[in-house]
Amino acid sequence: MKVRLPDGKEIELKEGATARDLAEALGGRWKKEAVGAIVNGELYDLMKPLPEGAEVRLITRKDPEFQHLFRHTLAHVLAQAVREFFQQKGYPPDSVKLGVGPVIEHGFYYDIDAPxxxxxxxxxxxxxxxxDILRRDLPLRRYELPREEALARYQGKDRYKVALIQDIPEGEPISFYEQEGFTDLCRGPHVPRTGxxxxxxxxxxxxxxxxKxxxxxxxxxxxxxxAFRSKEELKDYLWQLEEAKKRDHRRLGRELELFLIDPMVGKGLILWLPKGNVIREELIRFMREEQTKRGYQLVTTPHIGSLELYKTSGHYPYYAESQFPPMELEDxxxxxxxxxxxxxxRIYAAKKRSYxxxxxxxxxxxxxxxxxxxGELHGLTRVRGFTQDDAHIFCTPEQVKEEFKAVIELTLHVFDTLGLKDFRARIGTRAPGSDKYVGDDAHWALAERQIQEAASEMGLSYTVEEGDAAFYGPKLDFVVKDALGREWQLGTIQVDYNLPERFAITYTGPDGEPHRPVMIHRAPFGSIERFLGILIEHFAGEFPLWLAPVQAAIVPIAERHHPYAERVRAALGAAGLRxxxxxxxxxMQAKIRDWETRKVPVILVVGDREAEEGTVALRDRRRKVRGVFPLAEVVADLKARVDGRKLE
RNA sequence: GCCGGCGUAGCUCAGCGGUAGAGCAACCGCCUCGUAAGCGGUAGGCCGCCGGUUCGAAUCCGGCCGCCGGCUCCA
Structure with missing residues (x-):
């Protein structure tokens, strides 16, 4: 057989040759240094036979792909170690059964059924x-078995492996890796030796x-x-993890007195403290203004509704298990x-609507x-009571795409104002063959197409995920990661042909006939609680001026400066600043430190000189002394930054 | 909901069979100070809850509640 090298050279190898055979044929440093290969763009190890005519580039420990190889092998080493661990405790080797053991973002895991x-x-x-297994420098061996033999090996002994083998598609090789008597069903690739x-x-x-x-x-x-290639990378990762924990919104929420979750009130229920509520109200005000500009009208509805309402909407039977149970009184x-x-x-249905x-x-x-x-509750990001910046757009089928695009624009504007750049868009479609959806296929297909078109026309890049739709329609979600790398869905936009049908709402068209409107459900924040949780971590508690619960602190140097400090406070307060x-x-030093720890954006120090000149000494939370400015100038500047919702 | 871990003062934590501790915060007093912690004092605890073992339990065991990390679910 022949393979081709990156420089275009063709090498003749024996049938069934591996990357190791290639390395040996090339000789020189390859013989010693090759640890794997990129074969037709795919990572191979030294043990797997190369396909005929493959493009092959050998890799060494210096290549980034090496990390993937040893992380994968470490998963096997872990499994072997767990087996030895339980053998030392007196259990037989086959009392430890194995599921899957893949490579993940920073390392690996293994699913283990242990005694x-x-x-x-x-x-x-x-x-x-x-x-110790690494020190023993064990060579890994790879071999393949026919399906029947592979199944026979585990039949009646290990239901996990039997199930895993049955999941391997027909025609794909069933491979095993083995080191020192430890054998595992595995697709590879691996390093050639544990050393x-x-x-x-x-x-x-x-x-x-x-x-599974x-x-x-x-x-x-x-x-x-x-697992990492160097001690430094491991140390860095662990350090970054510690730093990330300092951004955790649950911790900052307590430290900055933003919100409280009190078991006596109930788990998953948020008590907003005065400081946190300032941020919450500012976000709501911001959204209200942006929505008013875009033609929304505000309504208010109660916190409960009759069960009949939800039977009509379909919420009740479809999602009964994730609702608080119905309250029944009289009949x-x-x-x-x-x-x-x-x-x-029902507000829409209250009167006859015209196109x-x-x-x-x-x-x-x-x-x-x-x-x-x-088990799913989590700070502000997964709660049992939350406020949505919700809206429902009732429109004609022809208006759907433009309305959908307008909501994308609003959502992007919100993210942009807050400096949220690290998000992804995800389109959730219906999983074929599932019975958890309402509505007919034609409407679903149409809605899914309209969403994709709207997203594409807005220049949004997105992934499509089957089975992620709402029960009444497909949706576009904006997803972000928290400080510890977990993904959370924020904004969501959903096209719905089904609820208008279920409630039989109509509008009178230009033809004088009744027509069925389409609904768009949308919430740019998603949930204000979750959004604010993410925002706390995004800003690490250092909110931009317009959101900061306390926007400026005035620190007099000595007691004789208190009257002037009062005057400064009044001047800023009169301008609407907190x-x-x-x-x-x-x-003074202690005060500065306190306000810095509380992440207040601006500290104004006043002493003899300031009192005399009518100025303030400005200091921002990044420890910078900015200099001395006239009071009126500082008031005007802060006010402008707040009104412009500047990020600083 | 499931698996594992953890619950000691408002916060961070020590104590791990023999009389409940520290720092910070709070409160009181002294100090009046030029850009990240001045000094002294006072108060604060059903050691998550219930039960068991023991002469004796914060400490050992069990159940429950809450929290943390995942898994499952997620409108």
Whole structure:
């Protein structure tokens, strides 16, 4: 057989040759240094046979792809170590069964069915065994088996591997990797010897994980690890993790007194403290202004609705398990509202509508309640009661695309104003064959097409994810990552042909006949709680001036400056700024430190000179002394920055 | 909901079978100071809750509640 090298040279190798055979044929440093290969753009190890005529580039430990190889092998080393760990405890080797063990962003994990729970306390011991396996420098061997033989090997002994083999598509090779008697079904690729793995790894935590991600399957124990090429990279990663934890909105929420979750009130229910509520109100005000500019009208509806309403909308039977149960009294039943749309639809339906009224855009900062599973609750980002910056646009089928694009524009404007640059757009479509959706196929197909067209025409790049649609229609979501790298959905825009149908709402067209409107459900923030949670982490608590709960603190140097500090406070306050004068009996240095820790954007120091000249000494939270300015100038400047919603 | 871990003062944490501790914050007093912590004092605890083991439990065991990390779910 022949393969082609990056320089175009063709090399003749024996049938079934591997990258190792190639490295040996090339000789020289390749023989010693090759650890894998890129074959037709795909990462191969030294053990896997090369396809005829392949383009092959050998890689060494210096290439970035090496990381993938050793992380994958580390997963196997972990599995072997766990097996040894339990053997030391007196269990037979086959008492430890294995699920999958892939490479992930910073390392790897392995799903393990062990005879005893693995706890965090066991990790150092398991790590030590892993290091020993690295020191033993074990060679890895790869081989393939026919499907029948592979199945026979595990039949009746290991249901996980049997299931995994059955999942391998017909025609694909079924390969195994083995080191020192430890064999695992695996597609590869791996490093050729465990001694090549850099010892810069760490097992981080254990978690439960259902086999194949299906809650009907048994739960295995997933051991997570991180691994890098150098000690520095590992150290950096762990340091960054610590830094990220300082941005955690749950921590900052407490430190900056923004919000509270009190078990006595109930889990997943947010108590907004005065400082946090300032931010919340500013965000709402911002959104209200932007929506008014774009032709929205505000409405207000109650927190509950009759069960009949939700039976008509379809919420009740379809999502009963994620709602608080109905409240029944006398012969009526009510539901805490999980969504605002049915109420808005009834506002639409309250009178005969003309095509001339459309698009009708009804907006509400509506608070909804959903019964989220307890294990899923998370600070502000997953709660049981939250306020949506919700609106429903009722329009003609012809208006859908333009309206949809206008909402994309609004959402991008909001993100831009707040400096949120790191997000992705995701279109959620219906999963074929699922019964959790309402409405007919033609409408779904049309809506899915309209969303994609609108997104493309707005120059948005997006991914399409099947099965991510709402039960009544497909949607476009804006997704961001929090400080610790978890993804959260913020803004959402959904096209809905179904609820208008279920509520039988109409408008009178130019032809005098009734027509069915289309609804667009949309919320640029998504949930104000979640959005603010993300925003806290995005700004690390250092909010831009217009959002900062306290915009400026005045620090008098000595007690004799208190009257002037008061005057400065009054001047800023009169301009509508949120300002506090610090008249405590403390040293100026201590006061500055306090306001810095509270992440107040502006500190104004006043002493003899300032009082005399009518100036203030300006200092911002990035520890910069900006100089001395006339009071009136500072007031005007701060006011302009607030009004312009500047990011600084 | 499931698996694992953790609950000690408002916060961060020590103590881990034998009389509940520190720093910060709070409160009181002294100090009046030029850009990140002045000094002294006072108060603050059903050691998450319930039960068990023990002469004796913050400490050991069990259940519950809450939180944390994942998994599943997610309008």
């Amino acid at each position: 005893e729970p693995i706890s965090d306390a066991d990790l150092p011991a398991i790590e030590e065994i892993m290091r 090549l793995i850099p010892p810069h790894f760490k097992l981080t935590h254990v978690a439960g994980a259902y086999f 991600g299906d809650a009907n399957n048994p739960q295995m124990q997933r051991v997570y690890g991180v 009526e039943a009510y539901l805490l509202k999980p969504m605002n749309c049915p109420h808005h639809i 001339r009224e459309l698009p009708l855009r009804l907006a509400e900062f509506g608070t909804v309640y959903r019964y989220e599973q307890s 300002v506090e004068a610090d008249l405590r009996s403390e040293r």
